Amino acid sequence: MVEKKVSDKISKIRPSGIRRMFDLAQGVPNIISLGIGQPDFDTPDYIKNAMKKALDNKYTGYSPNIGYKELREAIVNKYEEEYDLNYEPNDVIVTCGACEALFDICQAILNEGDEVLVPDPGFLTYPAQVIFAGGIPVPYQTKEEDDFEIKIEEIESKITKKTKMIILNFPNNPTGAVMDKKKMNELIEFIEKKDIFILSDECYEKLIYDNLKHICVPTLGAKNKTFIVNSFSKSYAMTGWRVGYLLAPSEFIAPINLVHQMNTACTNSAAQIACVEALNNKDESLKFIKKMVSEFDKRRKFVFKRASEIPNISCNLTKGAFYFLLNIKNTGLSAQEFSELMITDAKVVTVPGDEFGDIGKDYVRIAYTLDIKKLDEAFNRIENTLNK
Numbered sequence: 489m490v491e492k493k494v495s496d497k498i499s500k501i502r503p504s505g506i507r508r509m510f511d512l513a514q515g516v517p518n519i520i521s522l523g524i525g526q527p528d529f530d531t532p533d534y535i536k537n538a539m540k541k542a543l544d545n546k547y548t549g550y551s552p553n554i555g556y557k558e559l560r561e562a563i564v565n566k567y568e569e570e571y572d573l574n575y576e577p578n579d580v581i582v583t584c585g586a587c588e589a590l591f592d593i594c595q596a597i598l599n600e601g602d603e604v605l606v607p608d609p610g611f612l613t614y615p616a617q618v619i620f621a622g623g624i625p626v627p628y629q630t631k632e633e634d635d636f637e638i639k640i641e642e643i644e645s646k647i648t649k650k651t652k653m654i655i656l657n658f659p660n661n662p663t664g665a666v667m668d669k670k671k672m673n674e675l676i677e678f679i680e681k682k683d684i685f686i687l688s689d690e691c692y693e694k695l696i697y698d699n700l701k702h703i704c705v706p707t708l709g710a711k712n713k714t715f716i717v718n719s720f721s722k723s724y725a726m727t728g729w730r731v732g733y734l735l736a737p738s739e740f741i742a743p744i745n746l747v748h749q750m751n752t753a754c755t756n757s758a759a760q761i762a763c764v765e766a767l768n769n770k771d772e773s774l775k776f777i778k779k780m781v782s783e784f785d786k787r788r789k790f791v792f793k794r795a796s797e798i799p800n801i802s803c804n805l806t807k808g809a810f811y812f813l814l815n816i817k818n819t820g821l822s823a824q825e826f827s828e829l830m831i832t833d834a835k836v837v838t839v840p841g842d843e844f845g846d847i848g849k850d851y852v853r854i855a856y857t858l859d860i861k862k863l864d865e866a867f868n869r870i871e872n873t874l875n876k
């Protein structure tokens with residue numbers, strides 16, 4: 489008889505309930521999923537072709553652990569051109585998606601018992617990554633009445649002697665929130681005075697609306713203690729390619745790279761070459777991103793209008809990413825009950841908000857990663873079910 493059990497660490501991690509919803513939806517005919525957190529666009533051809541060419545040119549072996557220099561140079565150029573930030577290629581590590589960048593940073597920085605402030609509602613990977621590294625996730629809440637922006641008082645009330653890092657994520661998954669520049673400036677000024685690191689997950693930087701400009705956190709200060717995490721997944725519709733990266737103050741690169749090296753050796757070599765094309769072929773990338781953002785913007789306005797017309801459901805007009813948190817409190821259903829009812833009756837998949845933290849219990853997340861016709865049909869169905 490084997491007496492051994494899985495690790496205590498693993499048993500502390502809540503399995504994603506999103507999977508449960510997808511399982512429930514399995515086999516339901518004609519179902520519409522508003523649960524998918526990835527662009528419904530295909531990776532543009534010029535990037536695919538660069539990958540094909542890279543394979544023909546024998547980019548089929550390991551790359552340097554830290555990533556190809558050409559790609560790290562292209563990333564450095566991007567930060568200089570777009571944000572006027574100066575990094576060296578050696579301040580960049582190319583990772584297997586932003587997920588691995590989060591993992592590597594947490595493993596390299598956290599000690600047992602260190603506290604990390606994580607957004608609630610927030611991307612459900614954050615608490616898990618902190619726990620994997622022996623840390624303690626401490627949720628800080630953002631509220632609908634504040635457009636899900638961060639209040640300094642909330643952060644101040646959660647900082648203790650054990651706080652090692654705060655995770656910021658704008659544009660945000662699942663709220664779609666973007667911080668106002670003045671408020672973000674005040675927040676960074678406040679955090680800068682504290683003895684804590686910042687991990688800024690900026691994966692949705694390109695998905696921002698109403699002519700707002702993305703705020704890259706170190707442009708406001710604290711560059712010497714900020715880790716930027718970014719990815720090709722959402723900006724270039726490349727979720728399956730698994731290429732992300734991190735930028736860190738120079739002295740943290742070696743320890744973070746050690747985690748990366750021991751864990752994955754390197755990111756997919758040919759995919760890295762395709763990512764050089766994504767960054768350096770600026771004309772094509774600008775065109776692609778503009779087209780994608782303009783389509784998401786139309787859908788954003790459409791969903792906001794439809795959701796606002798349904799009794800007992802409400803939401804704020806989001807400013808970024810491709811998500812809405814719908815407030816469903818007035819339906820009298822819990823988030824889990826609402827999502828289950830939508831699958832079984834309306835045949836529409838939504839994600840219960842409590843998957844993203846306690847604050848989410850009165851919300852469900854929807855992703856507008858479907859065309860307007862399907863979104864329209866989904867809202868017709870939601871409305872019919874709620875009217876029954």
Ligand SMILES: Cc1ncc(COP(=O)(O)O)c(C=O)c1O
Pocket residue numbers: 525584585586587588611657660661689691718719720721727730731732
């Ligand atoms: C906020 C946020 N960060 C990171 C990721 C992971 O991105 P990647 O595909 O680069 O691992 C996601 C994916 O949904 C996300 O929503």
